[in-house]
Amino acid sequence: MTSTQESPHDITAPPHPLLPTPAPVQLIDPAGAAVGPAPDRETLLRLYRAMVIGRRFDTQITALTRQGRLAVYPSSRGQEACQIGAALALRAQDWLFPTYRDSVAVLTRGVDPLQVLVSFRGDWHCGYDPYEHRVAPQCTPLATNTLHAVGLAHAARLRREDTVALVLLGDGATSEGDTHEALNFAAVWKAPVVFLVQNNGYAISVPLAKQSAAPSLAHKGIGYGIPSHLIDGNDVAAVHTTVSEAVQHAAAGHGPVLIEALTYRVEAHTNADDATRYRQDEEVAFWLERDPLRRLELFLNRDGQEPPTEFAAEAEALAAAVRAGTNADTAPDPAGLFGHVYAEPTAALHQQQADLLDEIARDEEARA
Structure with a gap:
């Protein structure tokens, strides 16, 4: 019996290594010292600029939400390295599929800050044109964006388009059936998708230990035949390098990649959440010492080279524009x-x- 349908796998090809490293991949340690081959200084300065702007944007929006200017806002303070390192690893033709917590990634992709906030004000579900910046609407239901990303990437592959979809998801989303379906379909049909799990330790108030018994969330790729990586999500150099390599892997036709980035949500789940009910101040303090922005500053300051100061002024100008826009x-x-x-x-x-x-x-x- 013969078939004209494309076979999803070449069974004669050698399998890709699937197992993640036992310890998270790290290029810059929490003290700002190089422990691996970091990107060049120009790339690091691009990352640093975006992190300074992203941090200020997030703190400004958090303040405006507390003042009642926005209906709700899920802060991503502490997770900037994941979002910015990944977003800047994309090529112009690639697509980003963000969650509700990934406003900084959307901003980094070039979307106007006031357009990012439209849904949080309750005006529209999506305040920007997804096709203009190749950014899908921010996804509120857990894991549904994984299926959207796989669908777009598979369609692009059938059309022979050079497009990779990067989908951002949290640790809680890996417990959803949609993620299983997305990983399985992407692996079988070699869809060019990069799955980046921002493991910030909690699915709202549910800790990781009550979500999964796997050695790591990266290990979940093994069952689907997907090469997987475990990285330090507060090391923007490691995030950018790993995601860049994963995008190249997917674009070359080798199929999807799963990346777990260990990070931490410093603020509460949203402004409606009381995080003190399920985590201790000592835990938050532990992660504040591992702040991703401070880590990069320490690295850039080695040998007496001060990071540029103009980025802070640029961030303040953006914050002022956001305040004025939300007042209207x-x-x-x-x-x-x-x-x-x-x-x-x-x-x-x-x-x-x-x-x-x-x-x-x-x-x-x-x-x-």
Whole structure:
């Protein structure tokens, strides 16, 4: 029996090494000393600039949320190395599939900061054009973006396009069925996807020990036939290097890569969460000593070479623009709810729009 369908595997090809290293890969240690071949200084300065801006953006948004300017915000303070190291490893033609906590990655990819915040203000589900920067909408349901990334990457492969999808997910998302399906499909069909798990220790309040009995989350790639890596997620050099190599691997047609980056969420899950109920101050202090931004500063300061100071001024200017933008009132158009449901609106959709606008008009008349 013969088939014209493409075979997903060449069974004669030697398997890729699958096992992650026993200890997380590290190029710069917490004291800022080189323990491996770090990227060149120009690359590190690009990473440093993005981390300074990303940290200031995150702290500014956290403050605005506490003031009631935003409905909700999941801070990524402490995870900047993961998001920025990965985002800057992408090529222009690649796609980023972020979660709700990955606003700094979206910002680093070039999306306007005020557009990043639209969904957190409750104005739109996605405030930017995904195609402009090749950034999918930030995903709130756990792990659904893994399937979206695999679907896009598989379609690109069938079209013979040179495109890699990078999907960001947390440790909690690895417990979801969607992640299993995404990993399995990507492995079988060699979809060009890089899965980056930001293991920050908690799925809201559930610690990792109550989520998985695997030696590491990176070990989960073995069962799917996916080469996997365990890295220090607070070492931006290690993140950038590993993700860059994974993108090259996927782009060359070798299939997906799974990376687990060990990091930590310094702030609460969101502004609605009380993290003191499930973790101790000593634990937070331990990770503050391993701050990814400070680590890179120490490394760049070796031999008396001070990191540039203009990045801080650039970050402050961005924070000021964000404050001004969030102070401005928005006037959402209710009719816009129906504008992007179908390419050609159905009769039922037209009727729903008319009913809504009629109800709003009657409500305004009653208030007059």
